[in-house]
Amino acid sequence: MRTPPDLSPPPSASCPNPTIPETAAVAPLLLAWYDRHHRSFPWRISPAEGQQGRRADPYHVWLSEVMLQQTTVQAVIPYFQRFLALWPRVEDLAEAETDAVMKAWAGLGYYARARNLKKCAEAVARDHAGRFPDTEDGLRALPGVGDYTAAAVAAIAFDRPSAVVDGNVERVVSRLFLVEDSLPAAKRLFRALTASITPQQRPGDFAQAMMDLGSTICTPRRPVCALCPLNDHCLAFRSGAAVESYPRKAAKKDKPVRKGAAFVARDQAGAIFLRKRAESGLLGGMSEVPNSAWTSRVDGETGLSAAPFSADWQACGTVTHVFTHFELQLSVYSARDLAALRRNDGWWEPAASLSGAALPTVMKKAIALAFPDALSP
DNA sequence: AATACGTGGAA
DNA sequence: TTTCCAAGTAT
Numbered sequence: 114m115r116t117p118p119d120l121s122p123p124p125s126a127s128c129p130n131p132t133i134p135e136t137a138a139v140a141p142l143l144l145a146w147y148d149r150h151h152r153s154f155p156w157r158i159s160p161a162e163g164q165q166g167r168r169a170d171p172y173h174v175w176l177s178e179v180m181l182q183q184t185t186v187q188a189v190i191p192y193f194q195r196f197l198a199l200w201p202r203v204e205d206l207a208e209a210e211t212d213a214v215m216k217a218w219a220g221l222g223y224y225a226r227a228r229n230l231k232k233c234a235e236a237v238a239r240d241h242a243g244r245f246p247d248t249e250d251g252l253r254a255l256p257g258v259g260d261y262t263a264a265a266v267a268a269i270a271f272d273r274p275s276a277v278v279d280g281n282v283e284r285v286v287s288r289l290f291l292v293e294d295s296l297p298a299a300k301r302l303f304r305a306l307t308a309s310i311t312p313q314q315r316p317g318d319f320a321q322a323m324m325d326l327g328s329t330i331c332t333p334r335r336p337v338c339a340l341c342p343l344n345d346h347c348l349a350f351r352s353g354a355a356v357e358s359y360p361r362k363a364a365k366k367d368k369p370v371r372k373g374a375a376f377v378a379r380d381q382a383g384a385i386f387l388r389k390r391a392e393s394g395l396l397g398g399m400s401e402v403p404n405s406a407w408t409s410r411v412d413g414e415t416g417l418s419a420a421p422f423s424a425d426w427q428a429c430g431t432v433t434h435v436f437t438h439f440e441l442q443l444s445v446y447s448a449r450d451l452a453a454l455r456r457n458d459g460w461w462e463p464a465a466s467l468s469g470a471a472l473p474t475v476m477k478k479a480i481a482l483a484f485p486d487a488l489s490p
Numbered sequence: 491a492a493t494a495c496g497t498g499g500a501a
Numbered sequence: 502t503t504t505c506c507a508a509g510t511a512t
Contacts, residue, residue, distance in 0.1 A: 181508040188498070188507085222496030225511075259510045279508045298491085324508055333506075334501070365505090366493095395495070437495055474497060 135346055139289070140312035140319055146342035147322035150329070154186065155193055160318050169317075171245040171270035172203045175233075178262045179226055186328075192221050203245070206231065207238035215398055215471040224399055224473070228392070229257025247271040260304075269317040276308040277320035281327025286310075287360030288331060291348035295361040333357065368435070373407035374419050374444045375476075376426065377483035380453035383464035385480060385487060386421075387472075395436070400471045402479055403459070407441055417446065421458070424448035429483050434475040441475065447483035 148160050156177035158169050176196060180189040195217055200206040206214070211231050218227035233256045237245055245266065246252050253263035260278070267273035278286075283296060286306050294302055312319055330341050334357055338350045349356045378386040387400045405419030420426055426446040434441045453461045462470050468490045472480070480487050 178508065183495090183507055183509055184497075185499070185507050220497075222498090223509085225495065226509090229510080257510070261509055265508070277508090280506085281508065321508095328507085397495090435497085437497090438493075 136310050139310045139343060139346055140314075142342045142346070143322045143326065144312075144315055144318055147318055147325065150325065151318075151321070152325055152329075155190065155197075157321070160315075163315070163318055168272065169270050171247075171266060173197070174266050174270040175203075175245060175258075175262070176230075178265050179230055179233075179257060180221065182226060182262070183223060184221065188221065192218070202243070203234050204238045204243050206234040209234075211398070212471060216469055219399065219471050220474055220477075222474075224397055225393075226257060228398055232256040233258065245270070247273075249273060249275045265320060268320045272317055274311055274313050274316040275320075276304050276311055277323070278304050278307050279324060281324040281331075282307055282320075283360050284333065285323055285327050285331045285343075288336075288349035288356055289343060289347050291352060291354060292359065293361060295363050297363065368438065368440050369409050370440045370442060371407040371409050372442045372444070373405045374416055374446065375402050375404040375432075375479040376420050377402050377429075377445060377447045377480055378422075378424060378451050379447070379449050379484060379487070380451050380461055382453065383487070384453060384461035385464075385467055385484075386451075386456075386459055387462045387470065388459035396473045396475075398471075399473045399476075400462075401473075401476050404443070404479075407439075407443075409439075416444065420446065422456075424451060432475070432478045432482055434478060436475075443475070443479055445479045445482045449484075 144160075151157075151160055153159070154177070156169065156173040158167055177189065177193055180192055196206075199213075199217060200209055209231070211228070214227055214231050215224070218224065218230075221227075236255055237243060246255070247267070248271075249263045249267040252258050252266050253260070258266075264275035264277040265279070267275045268277050278300075283303050286292065286303055289310075290306050292299065292302065292306070296303070326341070326343075330337050336356050338344050338347070338356060341347065341350070344350050349359055380386075386403065388403055390396050390399050390401050392398050403421035417426055426448050429445040429447050432443040432445055434443065464487065467480070468488045477488055
């Protein structure tokens, strides 16, 4: 029997129902469910293969986990396939041009992930002879690898019994233990509770099973408790609580609106004038069309006077784009048939390569509004 | 602890 | 239409 985790506060403090789930029963039930209902993804091996001693490739697991941070599986799969085709091994990624990595990541969002992905690949190639560290602590020290990713790679690729806590797991655990504490303040409690049900055997399958359960059965809105392998042990379900109201979360802040102007210039050959953004911060390291500052101030300059150079700018309309912490209303201006004069603040991206450029979605929207055919491949 | 950091799909 | 949010990390 395992030592009970150090819970602070203990589960009874946050559970109106004093009953503690029979934690030892959870993992076997969940693993049996996973054997039958696991999902297949390009970065996974099947549980049958796993029980024959095979392990998923740590490079594949790491790459998928970084891509999956705050990102849906559906969005990730084509990117994962392209990255593996371009860079089959971590050493290949380490030797890649950073700009090529940014181009391949374009559209996936949270671009600091791509910058850190490259740094991490370099660290693994240079400091670890191309082998990922096989412990949670070793992984945690890599760029872009936080608590979750370190635990996930350690469990899935190296069979370590680490507590893998992502949004799915938080949801499952909050219901299983009827946790009244709110996120994100209760992160520590969720980690301890997850550790209390994580098995020594098949910890990687257990982690993936928790995530599959969370995304198919124990869903945010309409959980399908009748089909849940853990329903007999779930305090939320057994107590008749509103299961979908867990986990408790802190109230969200509202999104301010910012405004700006973007300038899409095209030359006689169809090339578009682009610039490179600063390496850090919003859309860091990505390409852009010239644009004004994005401001919430009513007296901010969001019109023609922010143009990068003089031209016959025509107003095309407005693009609305929602970022994590603000909404952007971008006034778009276009100019056509310009002479492709050499400038030191950017370059003319040829029409043929524009769709493959390192353009974040908001910039593609602006270009598409100005020249609807510009991004056609 | 609180905030910055993208995007697109589902209800 | 609006809201929520999906396998988080860095600072």
